[in-house]
Amino acid sequence: MSDPWDGSGGQATRSRTSRVPGQRASDADATRLPGGRSGSRAAARSHGGRRARRAGRGRRALRIAGICLALLVLGTAGVGWWFYEHLNGNIDSVPLDGKGGTEKADAFGRTPIDILVMGSDGRTSKADCKLGGGCSRTGVQTGSNADVQMVVHVSADRSNATVMSIPRDTMTHVPACKDGETGQSTAGYYGQINSALQYGPACQVATVHQLTGIPISHFVKLDFSGVVKMSDAVGGVSVCVNNNVYDTYSHLKLSKGGHTLKGVAALEFVRSRHGFGDGSDLGRTVSQHIFLSAMIRKFKSAGTLTDPSAVYNLADAATKALTVDEGLGTVKKLIGLASDLDKVPTKRMTFTTMQTAPDPADSNRVVVGAGAKSLFATIADDKSLTTGSGKKSAAASATKKATASAVPASEVAVTVENGTGITGRASAVATALTAKGFSPRTATANAPSSATTTTLTYGTGEKGAAQTAAKALGLPASHLKQGAAPGLVLVVGSDWPGGSGFPGGSSSSASADSKAAVADAHASTADEAKTCAKVSPYRTVSLNGVPMTPAQAYAAARSKPDSDE
Template identity: 50%
Template structure:
């Protein structure tokens, strides 16, 4: 029996949501619905795949550096931040002076060229621009791991507004859809995402959809598999259970399918399919057959650079090459794909809105602090799933004030709690007029004490094993002010990566998992041409697998 559609997927009532697909709206004949639905679906498909394929270009063609020198004239650039040099944040360097890299990848629905209008259609109706797909690509300072985090397009959030030369000004935004920030230019999307996450943004890459079809064909097709037969009449994707090589329209249909996979939602079902497709395409790009073919590499590079807008610091082929080489240092098994945690809240007057959910702040912190998520993204029960540094949330500290400064112990205890240490951390009075600060720990808790010391910038010489049953920080006269020990260089405490990933639908880059076909019913029935006979999702009863069996007159998207 097919499960009922959940209220959080009522896209036609969601605040700030896109205009619903014609096939999902009441009224109008089926013929008109079919024509309008195909135009809307193709428009959304192209902008999403433009994002994915442009991103893969940067990940996959570092070894084809020679080609970029001929492509300089294709690249368009813009300001990184709409609010000046600090609007995107600043990276923290590690102990060796190395810095991580964070790239905001944006898929735009703007009709900024004749080619975009021809491919996307509905230019008369389109106004401004929206970032329908956003991904933060994080490459660690030591280039050993990476995280790709998707931000659902309908997420509601606040940001300070944007004032970037050459783009419309935007006042401060309260409870606005994050995809609307692109109306203020790509630098405004950078500001909105940075203020949402606290993650510094070093670069952006914005992709249009003019070269999408040529690029998907240039790579020779992308291998994917699906767990069951699937047919989504709104995206037109129809695949039999098993493995397929997707090219052209089939690739477009796969990555924009909303009703076909997972929980059949924009924030989970579709982003998960995008991760599977993009990961497979990246691995395909890195394969010997692709990178050893100058013709294939040139076709991909030429199409992608025509579709790219980047920040001003990436405005030449050699700069893109340097970035590609950094990205290519990361093995596939050390890349974590995830979607930030969101939840849909029902509104009193009907409908719902998408907001940040528990766990998202932990995910943001792991990325901002350059903490690898790969170990926790592995299979449960494997050694890699339990390996890694101490989690701050499991460490409670008793802070004693020996300075004579009122409330000093409580202040430092709160600093630790704010950094993610256990909320059982407390404070009390220590020996009056203590000269030097010390940190003692019980047997077996050296690693936990070191985590505390690193978070506060304490030197190793003050950390020693004690005789008590808990970790005790005694603050002396050598530390009467400030959150960090004088002269110390604090290292951010590690959050629990299992918490950071919970509910994020994560996977690693070496995963061979098939796309999981949705079990939810999204259409009542199909006509002879495979189109839904009703848009009443409240009483849906046909799953994508059932729809496949009913759509006998519809050709499969791929063999």
């Protein structure tokens, strides 16, 4: 992938069943095994509208001013240069060596960004031992597992993003790997996905890439103390819970309602597994999405980026907290990444969890479930899970209608006409069609005249065949029209200057129906500020040896202070 940012200058995941299995030992006492422990009114009057617009412009101006101030500090001699070198010195980077594949550019030469974000459970320092527990017998440890794994995809046009969590208890094939720093290696094995981090971050990236088919060109890893530093640097993260909760394992204790979490309280929230959902890792991914959505909104707020002290603290904390690949190993590159992420509106940032099913060999583990391949394909094909308005995409219903009357590709022949004036366009599209199994009678020709808009014309009774071709090419239904003559004629217009898939469409044989992609994936968007984490109604925790619900534990532990006190 070309680098766009460097210019010149423990507890097992469970499927939801009628009863919750008995609990294991707490995280602090769990035995370490390969694979991890058991993570305005409706309308304003005209003058009110003007005020709102002025306020909106003011907030944007403040954000821009804050970013410029930060860049000015970084670019100034003396203290600014020291600050820049100081931040660069904070960054810990390691090579990725192309283990995650390479993203493909779209028809306009723009490239998506795919990053694997990992939360390490390692107790590799005294600080992490204190925060994570479990070091009383072993002392400071050397290995770690990726107990949080999120694939972050930013679209090529920077209009949307998808964050997909992969439950840590997923069973998969780990490829042959060797950690370049420790020398620890494996010939490959079938095991829990989070265990791949024991052989280095590049091995974890390779494992996720192999499982999903999603090209991953970068990674970001942070540990327990990193979560604490980042939450403190932004002044706390606002979340809410729908009931009283006390997770006796992560030690999270909060009353029903909203809270601003800093430091250790923030770590307890994102680590809480027994407190939310069904008490498994699947419920934890949803609460983590709520936390990250709130943090993103905080990053994007005017106040965060207009306070020089906040900018410094955030930059210092981030560079100290993260381990990244060498492609992100400078301040300039991290600023470039932050700028790309800032372009995506929160209503078009979709959070999902990979669909799972119980592992037939072990009910305490999971495997890739139905719908996951559609989700993987959606991300790999750079397709958005939201519309331009931020609503869930309606592509699924359109696809279902098309599929209902679709004709097999092998029975469909298309005459592809070049209306672009670009040599070879018709041939490129026709070749793509035959490669997808369309009839060898597919032919090419020059259009009678130049065309600005691509159209697919079909004869009477041939709508199903046209829909089959349109789906394969990613051509929206608005580009289809019925004509008087029989047969399918595709005129490639200047709105399709290159590539075998229509720009912004949903092409490819694996192209996903967006609703199928997010079915049972707990999808949400980052603008959902009123969403509260759902406290588990099951007896997922234990207090003084007595199993109880998190709300019952909260009532029984009156003497213990709440996490945010």
